[in-house]
Amino acid sequence: MIGTWIAAILTLCVFSFLYKDNPFYRFAEHLFVGASAGYLLAVQWESVLIPNVWTPLTKGHDLVVLIPLALGLMMLARIWEKGAGIARWSIAFYVGIYSGVAIPGYMQAQIFAQLADAAKPWPAGWAAVSSALVFIGFLTVLAYFFFSLPHRGVHGAGARVGIYFLMVAFGASFGYTVMARVSLLISRVQFLLRDWLHVLPG
Amino acid sequence: MRRGPLLVTFLSGVAVAALYFIPHHKAQALNSKLLEWTLVVYAFALILGSLSLWGSHMKKVQNRAEGWGFSLVTLSSLVVITVLGIWKGVGEGTPVGIIYDNINSPLASTMFSLLAFVIASAAFRAFRARSVEATLLLITAIVMMVGRVSIGPLISPHLPGITEWLLDVPNLAAKRAIALGVGLGAVSTALKIILGIEQSYLGRS
């Protein structure tokens, strides 16, 4: 009950930004920043530091855990100017791991899987026209994103066509994005009208 | 000075990339372990970040800078929720869970829904058919907006089919080329990092 009122008031505080920047919005903004930072910190404590460091160390006497713990503490050294050099080791490890994951991951899901599909034989009949268009679109958009040649001649013409394909794709994303945002607004209004003001049936 | 960290990046990167090709269960267990460690590093980085947030708002309060009272709101909510969360947990039904449902969650979804208004106002003032490209974008967007919702088939029974075709053909073609380009960009960045060519993340070009 009180929760619904608080939520409703905060909702209105944020909506007031549409009129102009004002102390209500500013209050909501600052509350939000603090609350979310605190929440994320507590979540990391509960879902990472306790199960992945504390429990294995104290219950399982798993000394391997000291490695990530050391890396984490080295990261914290960044608090001091002089600690930058120490924190670099943790960053190096972190970045290395994610780079290593990225190489085969992207190679497979975004390169080979897409090439394999692009190389599928075309169906017969009218559907072949669509397949041909997908094929042309694929090549011309690639041409647009080809940086080491100036956009001239055949390549230039291809890139021109490519940009049209890009624009249609952007338009489609755009339309869908409008749809998503409107849905979120509908849900907020449903909350205000139903859960708070009770003018809509449950 | 930076040779050590570069070696760490190289070794960890090569190891994880190689593990992708090795289905042996021990290799996969090692893979999971390495990924788990990054979570711990992140958790500590978040502590560091929160200290940075604390510092910047604390400075405002100490200097009595314009709007310092608002900074107090940030500072106190940060402390209260961190302490409550560590003490009582963050799940459903805990104090922090309840705070999350009634403060964070409505604030986040309302911020998000502001977009619907902003889009409408931008639609009127900024989405201009200034060139062939922009016109193409706008026409596609309009067809999508009308064709994908209930009102579409009432205007023309062909509209949903047209939107599906737009998604399946030109959209697919462009998105595929983009996926390929982004994929290559990602692989090349990752390679540059592992090979030590890209060092900006260590604060050096």
Add this chain to the structure above:
Amino acid sequence: MTWVRRLLAIDRRIIFLLVAAGVILPLLHPLNLPVTVTPRVKAAYEAIDALPAGSKVLISMDFEPDIMAELMPMSVAVIRHCFRKHLQVIAMTLYPAGTGLGERAILQAAKAEGAVKNKDYTWLGYKSGFQVVMIGIGENLRGIYPVDFYGTPLDNIPMMRGVNSYRQMAMVVNLSGSSATDYWIQFAQGRYHAPLVVGCTAVMATDYYPYLSSRQILGLIGGMKGAAEYEALIGTIGDARRGMDAQSLVHLIVVALVIVGNGALFLSKRAGDSGGAATGSMTR
């Protein structure tokens, strides 16, 4: 042509009011416009519908409250469909704040369809780290989730017997509003070949068409509209279908604004004044 100039310089707050009215009025006075089902949602429905009774389906609800408007109705509809087909649902989330939502979705669906905990569904709850969890499930589910959300060891849950990786699951359904979907494609599908159905926000939907074409994902439910279609397919009325009238109306308003804005600019240009200048910094 002063009226054109005045129109172009209209206060943005008037537009905001227009949008607000477009949302509120149809919610108060529904028009009940019909919902047409699009092929990709149908494909998702059929992929799940074709599974034999008793198959295990992993449903990961990777979203937080901010976008629950789109994904919550979808989750309820998909889970209800699974229960109707007597599929056993293993549900989880990759977002800490998704814990409450996921549980709410599954309880709501279970109540509506009379499904029973540990027999028809298991709620595993939250674990952090996208890649870690997805690879973990591929290798050893119990390593990631030794117990379910309520602390029951998986070995003591009847429906979880013999289930320890994607290999024992007939399908993975990812309902997400983030890049988690990319990782499900890369890992669950790419690395472990689990059949994958995706439900996502409308914004993300167009990005996944290449993966539909390549059959990396079998069906795609996009946004609140997708959820409304799914509700229509299983014959229920939820929040998604209730919101669809407002959705249509606001879309029409946005389209009208684009057309009027461009029309007015065109007219003012023809009249010889630089109509764009009056509209503020946005028209650069």
Add this chain to the structure above:
Amino acid sequence: MLRSGFVTPALDTRWFDPARWNILIGVILFTSFLVINLLRARGRKELYVRPIAGSKALDEAIGRATEMGRSVLYVPGLSDMSEVGTFAAITILYRLAQRVAEMGCDIDVPCYDPVVMTVLDGAVREAYSKVGKPDAFRPGCVHYVSAQQMAYVAAVNGFMLRERPAANIYMGSFYAESLLLAETGAMTGAIQIAGTDKVTQLPFFVCACDYTLLGEELYAASAYLGREPVQLATIIAQDWAKALAAAAVVAALALAALGHTALMQWLGVA
């Protein structure tokens, strides 16, 4: 009792997954493209990369901020170190911060990801040192805001309205926040330059910003800004890979039409 039903699936003991040959070959090929071009770059000074409009505008924006005596706001995207866009954001900021330090104006970098914050802080400090002005660096100009998307947006929007930076630069991976940030920025009249590899967000940036780098142009810009042969070489290596990919698709289609499906199958991921 219930335990008896559990069957441990056979543990995998293979040391190589033969289904992944194609990926391995792809990685090796691409690595060699990169190495070849790096060697070429070392041998010759001039490698051609087409100019990217938005990257020139960055200098102009810093110039304007300096003239007006106001700051530059740099938003490095809302993603972590696993995203390429973030690396582009780091490299671009490193170059930009050097210009900012030279011109003597102020920069503010609010961060979403704490690890990215640490990295950016190092990069900006280094940039100030590099142009010989380490003392001009203002500690705290790179700061963490929130790893919750909308909290971040709320704070940055508030900052734009109250501090009125003269230039807003958005580089990196952006999601739903793009239009909220860019519209608010436009309201303040700041000059705005954006670049993102998240194509869904591009229409919004295109509409609300003065210059926008489209998709991959973001990566190219980070290389182009430095005009270092090593960076340019990677763009060319990527172009080679694109050409090879296009050729492979054409060849696979042609061969399949003639009845040879081997190439098509080889491309398939198992």
